[in-house]
Every structure is written in C-alpha cells, then in structure tokens.
Amino acid sequence: MNTFRKKYNCLFIIDIVPNHTSFDSPWLLECPDAAYNTKNTPALTSAYLFDEAIQHLSVQIMKGERKEFPEPFIRNEDDVNKVMHILANEMIPERKIHEYFLFSIGKVMEELRKYVRKTYPDVRIPDQHIDYEEDMNITSVDDAIAMIFPQLEKHQKNLGAAPFGATLDMKPICEFLVKNAPKISYEAVQIALKKLNPKNEEMARGYINEGLGAVRENLMQERIFSGNHKITETNQLLPPYFTVLKDGTKCANNGWMYVQDINESFADCPHFHYLRRHVVIWGDLVKLRYGNSKEDCPYLWRRMKKHVQMMAKAFDGFRIDNSHSTPMHVCEYLIRKARKVNPAFYVFAELFTESVETDALYQKRVGFNSLVREVMRVS
Numbered sequence: 001m002n003t004f005r006k007k008y009n010c011l012f013i014i015d016i017v018p019n020h021t022s023f024d025s026p027w028l029l030e031c032p033d034a035a036y037n038t039k040n041t042p043a044l045t046s047a048y049l050f051d052e053a054i055q056h057l058s059v060q061i062m063k064g065e066r067k068e069f070p071e072p073f074i075r076n077e078d079d080v081n082k083v084m085h086i087l088a089n090e091m092i093p094e095r096k097i098h099e100y101f102l103f104s105i106g107k108v109m110e111e112l113r114k115y116v117r118k119t120y121p122d123v124r125i126p127d128q129h130i131d132y133e134e135d136m137n138i139t140s141v142d143d144a145i146a147m148i149f150p151q152l153e154k155h156q157k158n159l160g161a162a163p164f165g166a167t168l169d170m171k172p173i174c175e176f177l178v179k180n181a182p183k184i185s186y187e188a189v190q191i192a193l194k195k196l197n198p199k200n201e202e203m204a205r206g207y208i209n210e211g212l213g214a215v216r217e218n219l220m221q222e223r224i225f226s227g228n229h230k231i232t233e234t235n236q237l238l239p240p241y242f243t244v245l246k247d248g249t250k251c252a253n254n255g256w257m258y259v260q261d262i263n264e265s266f267a268d269c270p271h272f273h274y275l276r277r278h279v280v281i282w283g284d285l286v287k288l289r290y291g292n293s294k295e296d297c298p299y300l301w302r303r304m305k306k307h308v309q310m311m312a313k314a315f316d317g318f319r320i321d322n323s324h325s326t327p328m329h330v331c332e333y334l335i336r337k338a339r340k341v342n343p344a345f346y347v348f349a350e351l352f353t354e355s356v357e358t359d360a361l362y363q364k365r366v367g368f369n370s371l372v373r374e375v376m377r378v379s
Contacts, residue, residue, distance in 0.1 A: 011316040018304055018334060019322040020254035020285040023243040028286065031299040035251035036267040036289045042161030046100045047274035048250050050211055051241040053091040057083065058237040072231040074223040083237065084216050092208060096163065101204035104164040105193045109186065115170040116177065123178050129185040144188035151176050152192050160272060166200065207275050214277035239283030241274055254287035255279040256325065265327060290330045305337050312338035317346030319372060324352045331366045348372050
C-alpha cells in the first residue's frame, strides 16, 4: 500500500463493523457476554422461545414430518395460512410464553417481607388492611390498592425471563411502603399483584399476536412474493432471530428497524422488540453488547480497541457500518483510539437518523468527517 500511496497518491479506506460479528466467530465462545444472550439479558428468553418454535417447524417441514406439507415448499398463501395455524394454535401455546410475564405472588410477597424486615426492622407494615376512618385520604383497601398498584407496575422487572419469574425492584417498593405505613398493608400489595398478573398476561399475549402478525407478513414477502419457496437447512422458513453457540449460549442476532430511536439498544430495551418481531433480522450476524461502559464487557472493548488501532495504522480512514445502531459512546471511544495512533484518520459514517440535530450531535461528540446515506434518506 505504501508503494501505491507514493506512486499514485492513493488513499486506502476500509470498512469496520463494530455493531455485530459473524454467527460463527470463534471468539464469541471465549466471551459469550460480548453478545446479548438469554443469561445477561434474561428478557430475551421469551423471544427465543418464540423463534425456536419457528425454527423447529422449519426443520419439520424440511424433513417431511408435517402432514400439512408433504413437500418442503411454501408456494402460496394457503401454505402460509397452514404455517400460521400450526404456530398460533400448537407450537406457540405449547411454550406458554405468557407465563414468563407473570408473578409467583406467594414468592414475591415472601421476598418483600424479608426485604422490609432486613432494611427497616423498626417499621411495621400491617398484614391486613385497617380502615382509618379519621383519615379522609385512606378509607378503604381499594384506596390502598390504588396507591400501590402504579408503583408495582412501574418497578416490576424480569419480565419475559422465566415462567412466573416476574419480580419487583424491592428498594423503591419498600421505600414507598415505609413512607405510607401503616396505610398500605401486605394484603393490599398482594391484591394489587393479583390485579397486575392479568394485565401482564394481556400485554404478553398482545406481544405474541403482534409477533405472529409480523411472521405472516415476512412469510408472504420471503416465500410467496420472492418466489423462494423451498425450505432447506440453510433456507429456513424465516431467518433466525438467535444463534446458539456450541456451548449452548443463545445469542441475539443483529438487524435493523424501520422506526428506531438510535439512542436505544433494541436488544435490551424494555419494549420486547425481538418477541414482537420488530427487527428486520440478519440471521448470520450476532449483535454485540458493549453495555454502558468498559466495565460491562472488558473483553469486547479491548478487542475492538485493538482492531481499530490496527486498521488505523494500516489505512488512511474507514467507513463505520451501522453507526446508528452502534451506541454513541462506543463510536466516540473507538474513533478516539483510532486517531490516537493516526491523528489524520478520516471517518465515513453510515448514519441514518431522523434529524439534522441528531447528525450534529454525533458529529460533535464522535467527530465524523463524512456521512454515508441511502438515497431515500438524503435531504
């Protein structure tokens, strides 16, 4: 390259991809936490079960194990309807995904009592509700339930992670109970949890139905409109949302979304994009998980720092693939490290945002030299 630089006055630019890696990258086995997986991001478990059903049905169709499909082809809308019937009435219900959004109420109440006793040993929360007729603010158990319900809903966690595995962030709940003692009883909390479970189930079933709707649309596009009818081992019903590593770790694949807050990491956000099938998935690419700082995954940060500095020494610039899906603080760090070894390093960024203000923020913080756009996004 140095000969070309001197003789032809050439500059050399390389593409870097900090946002994902190939599904068969061997180094993922050295550090599975470099990816979003069902251990470090438990809420993905419900989405994995949904996707597992699709992939399992794909194998069955490929092997001729479903009487509905004597041949491994999805040729028309009737075939799509058969797939959807199997998923919606058999394979998805078998996995009881809605239960992953529910509380085991007795277990949660026991944990709450222990937390209160340990944290505030001198405060007594009554077991049963007592009406305080002299207090016009709290006169009934219904009022107490109305007070605690929004707090429980706001501070619930672990949704989607395990059957009846929903839990509470005990600290704020405990503080609220102590602040309002003795007006709110454990009885009121328990009743409120019983009311929250059906609401969570309704939410979960809504997510599942939303996901099924997306599956149908994708099948029509991928199988019918495209003419790509045959199901094979490498040409599944739909590209997988997850990669299972050799050690059994279930990692979320990467992709993109039609409407996305670029400051949101859609793999670990609270909106369950993977269960709702909002992601246009790249089935052969695993999404990388940097976290909020180097402490969240030191291995990945070190590896990517070494990579960009090697590229900065060898090349005159690079194009950052999917800058909009790469956390801003990660882009900022990597560019800073690249320019530490090559101060004149030139950076193109594939950055799809919805506003000039966001472009300017990236430019200010990260220091891009140029933006790469699709024609439809150029204004």
